[in-house]
Amino acid sequence: MPDLRPEIQYATLAQQGETAQLGMWGFIATETLFFGALIFGYFIYRHAYPVAFAEASKDAIMWCGSVNIGLLLTSSLTMVLAIEAAAAGERSALKLWLAATAALGVIFICVKGLEWYLDYADKVVPAVNFTLKPGEPPQAELFWIFYFIATGFHALHLTIGVTLICYMLLRTRWGDLTPAYYAPLEVVGLYWSFVDTVWIFLYPAIYLAGRS
Amino acid sequence: MTFAVAWLVLLLLTGLSILSAYLHLAVWAPVVQFGVAATQAAIVFIVFMRLRGPASLKWLFAGAGFFWLLFLYGLSMTDYASRRGWP
Amino acid sequence: MVSLAADLETSYLESEHTVASWLFTRDHKRIALLFFASITFFFFIGGFAATLIRLHLATPQGLLQPDIYNRMFAMHGIVMVWFFLIPSIPTTLGNFVLPLAIGAHDLAFPRVNLLSWYIFNLSGLVLLYALFMGGVDTGWTFYTPYSTLFSNGYVIAAALAVFVNGFSSIMTGLNFVVTVHRLRAPGMTWMHLPLFVWGIYTVSLVMLLATPVLAMTVFLVAMERFMRVGIFDPSLGGDPLLFQHMFWFYSHPAVYIMILPAMGVVSELVSCYARKSIFGYTGMAYALISLAILTFFVWGHHMFTAGISIYSGVVFSLMTFFVALPSAVKVFNWTASLHKGRISFDAPMLYALGFVLLFTIGGLTGLMVATLALDVHLQDTYFVIAHFHYIMVGGTVSAFFGGLHYWWPKITGRLYPEMWARFAAILTFVGFNLTFFPQFVLGYLGMPRRYYTYPAQWQSWNVLSSAGASILAFAYILPLGYLAWSLLWGERSGPNPWRATGLEWQTASPPPQYNFARTPTVTVAPYAYDAETDGFTAQNGVTGA
Numbered sequence: 001m002p003d004l005r006p007e008i009q010y011a012t013l014a015q016q017g018e019t020a021q022l023g024m025w026g027f028i029a030t031e032t033l034f035f036g037a038l039i040f041g042y043f044i045y046r047h048a049y050p051v052a053f054a055e056a057s058k059d060a061i062m063w064c065g066s067v068n069i070g071l072l073l074t075s076s077l078t079m080v081l082a083i084e085a086a087a088a089g090e091r092s093a094l095k096l097w098l099a100a101t102a103a104l105g106v107i108f109i110c111v112k113g114l115e116w117y118l119d120y121a122d123k124v125v126p127a128v129n130f131t132l133k134p135g136e137p138p139q140a141e142l143f144w145i146f147y148f149i150a151t152g153f154h155a156l157h158l159t160i161g162v163t164l165i166c167y168m169l170l171r172t173r174w175g176d177l178t179p180a181y182y183a184p185l186e187v188v189g190l191y192w193s194f195v196d197t198v199w200i201f202l203y204p205a206i207y208l209a210g211r212s
Numbered sequence: 213m214t215f216a217v218a219w220l221v222l223l224l225l226t227g228l229s230i231l232s233a234y235l236h237l238a239v240w241a242p243v244v245q246f247g248v249a250a251t252q253a254a255i256v257f258i259v260f261m262r263l264r265g266p267a268s269l270k271w272l273f274a275g276a277g278f279f280w281l282l283f284l285y286g287l288s289m290t291d292y293a294s295r296r297g298w299p
Numbered sequence: 300m301v302s303l304a305a306d307l308e309t310s311y312l313e314s315e316h317t318v319a320s321w322l323f324t325r326d327h328k329r330i331a332l333l334f335f336a337s338i339t340f341f342f343f344i345g346g347f348a349a350t351l352i353r354l355h356l357a358t359p360q361g362l363l364q365p366d367i368y369n370r371m372f373a374m375h376g377i378v379m380v381w382f383f384l385i386p387s388i389p390t391t392l393g394n395f396v397l398p399l400a401i402g403a404h405d406l407a408f409p410r411v412n413l414l415s416w417y418i419f420n421l422s423g424l425v426l427l428y429a430l431f432m433g434g435v436d437t438g439w440t441f442y443t444p445y446s447t448l449f450s451n452g453y454v455i456a457a458a459l460a461v462f463v464n465g466f467s468s469i470m471t472g473l474n475f476v477v478t479v480h481r482l483r484a485p486g487m488t489w490m491h492l493p494l495f496v497w498g499i500y501t502v503s504l505v506m507l508l509a510t511p512v513l514a515m516t517v518f519l520v521a522m523e524r525f526m527r528v529g530i531f532d533p534s535l536g537g538d539p540l541l542f543q544h545m546f547w548f549y550s551h552p553a554v555y556i557m558i559l560p561a562m563g564v565v566s567e568l569v570s571c572y573a574r575k576s577i578f579g580y581t582g583m584a585y586a587l588i589s590l591a592i593l594t595f596f597v598w599g600h601h602m603f604t605a606g607i608s609i610y611s612g613v614v615f616s617l618m619t620f621f622v623a624l625p626s627a628v629k630v631f632n633w634t635a636s637l638h639k640g641r642i643s644f645d646a647p648m649l650y651a652l653g654f655v656l657l658f659t660i661g662g663l664t665g666l667m668v669a670t671l672a673l674d675v676h677l678q679d680t681y682f683v684i685a686h687f688h689y690i691m692v693g694g695t696v697s698a699f700f701g702g703l704h705y706w707w708p709k710i711t712g713r714l715y716p717e718m719w720a721r722f723a724a725i726l727t728f729v730g731f732n733l734t735f736f737p738q739f740v741l742g743y744l745g746m747p748r749r750y751y752t753y754p755a756q757w758q759s760w761n762v763l764s765s766a767g768a769s770i771l772a773f774a775y776i777l778p779l780g781y782l783a784w785s786l787l788w789g790e791r792s793g794p795n796p797w798r799a800t801g802l803e804w805q806t807a808s809p810p811p812q813y814n815f816a817r818t819p820t821v822t823v824a825p826y827a828y829d830a831e832t833d834g835f836t837a838q839n840g841v842t843g844a
Contacts, residue, residue, distance in 0.1 A: 008813055009398075009405040009482055019407050019481045025273035026473045026507060032277025033284075034511035037545055040284055041519070041530075044292060044541055048299030052536075069226055073252075076260045077219040084215075127526035139536035145528050149519070193260045197253045204229055204245035211233035212241060269480060280508045283595045288544045291599065291611035298538070 004180060017183030024187045028194045035153070035198050042146045042205055049139040054210030056136070056143035059124055064115035065207040068108050072196040075104035079165075079189045086182040091172060098169050101192065105162040112155050143209075150202050157195045164188045218259040225252050310712065310809040325409035326812060331395035332710070333416050338383050338391065339779075341423065344430075345378035346772060353734070353768035356761050359752050368751040369436035370452065376439025377457060381464045382423060384695055385553060388560035389506075390415075390471055392702045393499040395710060397475060399803035399810060400496050402484025402819040402839075407477040415470040422463035429456035438749060440550070443531040443542045447523040458521040465514040468556075472506030475499055484802070486821035490584070491838065493801050493825040494577060497584050498563020501591040505552045505559065509595070513549030516542065543605060547598035555594040557691055558658075559587060561698030562629055565651045568701050569633050571799045572648035573640030574833060576826040579632045586625035586632075593622050600669050604678045612671050619669035626662050630655060641830040646720030650701030653728045657693025661686055664739065679749075682742025685735045693731050700727065700778065707782065708796045712809045713789030719781040726774035733767025800827050800837045 010016040046053040082097035123131040126144050133140075168185055171177055177185050229248040232241055258264050263274060292298060311328045314320075321329060348371045355361040355368055363371065398406055406412050429435060435452035437445060446454050479492075479500045492500075519530050520542070529535035531542045570577045577583060599607060599615030633655050642648070664686040668677050677683060701724075707715050737760040744760075746753050753761065795804040800823070806815050819839045827836040836842045 007405075007409075009403055009407065009409075011818075015481065019477060022269060022273060022481065023408060023411075023473060023477045025270050026476055027469075029273055029277035029280075030469050030473070030507050030511045033280060033508060034515055036277070036281040037284065037512040037515040037548075038519075040281070040288075041541060041545070043285070044288075044538065045536070047292070048538075049536055066226070066230065070223065073219060073222045073226070073256075076256055077215055080215050080260045080262075126528040141528065142530070142536055145522075145530055149522065190261050193256050196260075197256050200252045200256070201246070201249050203226075204233075204242070204249050208229065208233035208241070208245050212236045276508065280595065284512065284545075284548050287596060287599065287614070288548075290614045291540070291544070291607040293608075294610045295540075295606070295608040299536070 004178075013181050017181060017186070020183045020187050021190065024190045028190065031157075031194060031198075035150075035201070038146070038150055038153070039201060039205065042150075045139070045142045045146070046205075046209065049137065049142065052137035052139035053143050055133070056124075056140035057206065057209035058211070059122060059133070060147065060207050061115050061118055062207055062211075064111050064118075065203055068111050069199055069203045071104050071108045071111070072199050075101045075108075076193045076196045078104065079192050083182070083185055083189050086172075086177050086185050087179055089179040094177070095169060095172055098165055098172065102162050102165045102169070105158055105165070109155060109158060109162075112151065116151075147206055150206070154195065154198055154202060157198070161188075161192050161195050164191065214259060218255055222252055222255055225255075309811065310807065311812045312712075312809050314812045323413070325405070325413060327394050327398050327406045327409065327412060328710075328810065330409075330412050330416055331391050331393075334386065334390040334394060334419070337416070337420055337423065338386055341378050341382035342387075342775075345375050345383055346775065348372070348375035348378065350768065350772055353765040355751070356753070357765040359755050359758060361751055363751070365751045366436065369749070370434035372749060373435050373438050373452070373457075374430055377426065377435070377461070379691075380439050380553065381461055382426065384557045384691055385468060385506075386419065386471070387557075387695065387699050388564060388702065389475070389499060389502055389556075390419075392495075392564065392699070392706060393475065393502075393560060394471070396706060396801075396803050397496060397499050398478065398482070399709075399806065399814055400493050400801050401479065401482065401487050402802045402815065402821065403478065403482040404813045404815065404818070406474050407482055408474050411470050412474055415467045415474070418463060418470070419467040422460045422467065425456055425463060426460035429453040429460060432456070440546065441517065441520050442546075443520060443523070443539050444529075444533070446520055447530075448532065454524055455521045458517040458524075461517050462514050462521070465510045468506050468510045472503035472510070475503035476507060479503075484819050484821055487802075487838075488821075490581065491821055491824050492584070493563075493838075494566035494580070494583055494587070495560075495563035495801075497587050498560045498566070501587045502556050502559040505556050505591050505594065509549045509552040509556070512545055513553075516545040516549065519545075540602065540606060543602050544598070547601045548595070551598040551601065552594045554687070554690060555590060557695040559590060561654065561695045562587065564698040564702035564705075565633065565654050567799075567801070568647045568651035568705055569636050569655075570826040570828060571705070571797055572645055572651070573637050573642045574828045574830040574835070575636050575638075575640040576824075576828055577632065578635035578638070579628070580824070580826070582628050583632055586628040589625045590622065593618070593625070597622060600674070603671055603674045609671075616669055616671050620666065623662070623666055626658075630659050630662070639830060641833060644721070646715070646717060646724045647701045647705040649721060649724035649728070650697045650704070653724065653731075654694055654697040654701065657689050657697065657728075657731065661689030661693060664689065677742060679747055680742035681738040681746045681748055684748050685738035685742060688735045688738075693735070697727065697731075700724070703778070703782075705797065706803075707785070708792030709803055709808050709810070711786055711789070712792055712807075713785045714792045714796060715785045715789060716781050719777065723774050723777040723781075726770060726777070730767050730770030730772075730774050734764050734771050735767070737761070737763045737767070795837075795843070798835055798843055800825060800835050802838050805837050805839055805841060 006013045006016045078097045078100040082094055085093035085097055119125060120129055123129050124144050126141050168188055225248050229245050232244040311326055351371050355363045432453050435454050435457045437450050523530045529537050531537045531539050566577055596618040597615055599611055600619045603612050668674050668683060704715055704720055741757055741760050746757055792808050794808050802819055821838050822840040823836050823838050825838055
């Protein structure tokens with residue numbers, strides 16, 4: 001049986017669970033500023049060099065980004081269903097939804113990896129393999145720097161998220177997550193959906209800037 | 213059920229965003245696209261991250277990050293909107 | 300519930316003795332001491348660099364190679380800012396006292412607290428690597444494009460150290476914010492919080508909301524240098540001022556990360572040693588909050604002469620003047636708290652009074668450099684150096700030492716030798732002013748910062764400053780000696796040697812492992828001192844005479 005006593009500094013398990021969630025919300029606020037600072041730089045440069053950014057954005061691989069936003073939005077759904085299952089004590093459903101979420105995350109990373117490979121072949125990787133397209137203004141490179149840093153950090157966050165979900169699967173196996181206390185799962189869920197939100201903002205910034 | 217509806221709405225909004233990208237909206241395109249993104253983010257926060265319900269400390273924490281970003285974006289605009297020689 | 304009773308017989312120092320019990324502890328009090336060891340180490344590294352700088356500047360010829368001199372002031376800045384001043388009060392005194400002062404048994408996330416210490420040390424190791432490989436010569440500000448395109452120092456390692464250090468800062472801040480929100484004892488309302496807790500709470504907010512932006516900024520610098528791509532490089536269309544906007548969006552609030560907890564400490568000290576309630580408690584709390592917010596509106600004043608638009612300069616200048624309002628509220632209220640007090644000039648009080656005076660000088664000169672026209676004359680001179688050292692060293696370090704002496708009996712259960720401590724406090728004040736007041740003059744005369752030499756006619760002021768620095772160095776080493784002495788031979792203090800009202804004084808010294816036998820209930824506002832009768836009422840309602 002799991003240990004169902006709160007830690008020493010808490011009066012009740014409920015207080016402990018809510019505090020853990022509040023902590024994750026605080027962390028999400030810092031993450032918002034972390035990615036927000038990067039997107040700030042993007043906006044400044046895009047506003048200064050609209051033509052270069054539109055030209056560069058045309059070379060971003062539309063289907064990869066679009067499939068990936070679909071995958072992530074769906075994974076947020078499966079994640080919240082996993083939490084519902086945990087609250088109801090349905091362990092097999094919980095495992096199923098968690099596994100589905102992790103799988104969607106892994107597929108996202110695979111698509112992302114393929115996209116990076118295609119970008120490399122397209123010679124748009126600054127400092128590694130970069131050639132301006134004919135007639136493209138040189139500031140297009142700024143777009144690609146932003147692209148790789150943003151997607152790199154996002155993929156890193158997603159990898160951490162997949163790891164956390166696998167850990168939650170393990171804890172489900174151990175019987176740790178019961179209807180009485182499943183706050184760790186809720187905390188991971190918050191993190192997961194936040195990483196999803198980051199992609200929601202990166203998607204138009206990267207893929208939609210120069211389509212028309 | 214709520215979750216499934218929210219998911220459908222999110223996908224539809226993505227479609228709207230993609231559509232807007234091909235519509236020659238000029239300066240309005242980023243406005244529409246980032247407006248859609250903000251709406252989607254709000255849906256994810258409120259439904260999937262369970263912010264709905266009475267105002268609480270969570271709201272404050274969740275909002276603080278975005279609110280503070282406004283300071284960075286807004287006050288730096290005093291420079292970028294009026295600096296001579298930029299871009 | 301874990302059984303409390305079993306752990307209440309022994310103090311947190313005596314509960315276990317193995318090395319592992321320290322390295323894997325989850326007790327906020329032990330983690331505070333771990334942090335204390337780390338930041339003391341870095342304080343002396345940064346101090347060593349400062350000593351070399353002042354020795355070098357005693358003569359116009361100097362004794363270091365110009366390149367070595369550059370590396371010294373850069374390392375001094377980086378170490379002192381991120382590895383001493385920012386963590387100083389929050390991670391040590393804050394970590395130790397905060398849960399005690401709000402009547403909690405520990406912080407909200409004890410494991411995160413420990414992790415924060417490990418991450419801090421990891422970043423410290425990365426920085427030491429950069430230092431031993433040859434250091435950096437960019438100054439602590441990492442300004443582009445120098446740092447990314449031209450510098451031949453170990454910029455990437457140093458930037459990485461700052462990046463990693465930020466996570467420690469964020470974790471500690473997050474822990475404190477959540478703890479203050481969720482773990483206050485019954486009856487400990489927001490308006491009953493001691494001002495030290497307010498100081499730690501507001502500084503934690505600033506840490507949370509500013510540090511991520513710095514993390515991204517220094518990461519971009521490291522990327523630009525590592526990949527040789529131009530994120531801020533004008534030749535590629537990048538904007539060096541974008542770096543400065545992002546850097547100062549963090550680094551101006553960083554100054555408030557240093558000063559807000561110091562203000563909290565000083566409020567405790569002034570009230571306790573004047574035996575008076577703090578004058579205008581509500582105003583003091585709101586002043587802290589408004590400083591924590593205003594600090595995000597003023598970063599552009601570091602860039603007046605860097606090429607931002609004049610309209611932007613006017614906005615940032617105006618915003619900066621607003622900072623004077625809450626700062627003045629604090630200074631006036633500390634002063635008013637002394638009125639008709641029963642003042643005793645013990646060492647912590649000497650540090651606190653020194654803080655008030657030096658902070659006032661630092662603040663008023665801040666208004667001078669916030670003025671657009673005057674800043675053209677003063678920017679990048681020793682005037683600015685003197686100004687921010689009055690805030691950071693005269694302010695924060697004084698408050699840190701004051702708080703350290705004040706809570707020393709609580710931390711160790713021993714009293715420090717009062718006469719030695721008073722001597723050190725006075726010596727600090729004298730040495731500090733002798734070091735930095737001449738720099739106001741030098742700056743006004745036009746001596747630029749970061750130059751390794753200067754015209755001969757400025758030597759007398761520089762000699763004064765270097766002489767002051769050696770006094771200051773001695774005054775900082777002194778406490779190390781007598782505080783260590785007191786650990787073995789100091790008089791036992793008892794739970795409440797200063798007859799103070801905070802909850803932390805209502806438990807044993809040193810406190811037991813989980814702080815309190817049972818969670819205290821708060822019935823009284825903080826600082827219920829009575830100067831007339833010399834009595835006091837602790838926050839849990841216990842009266843003392």
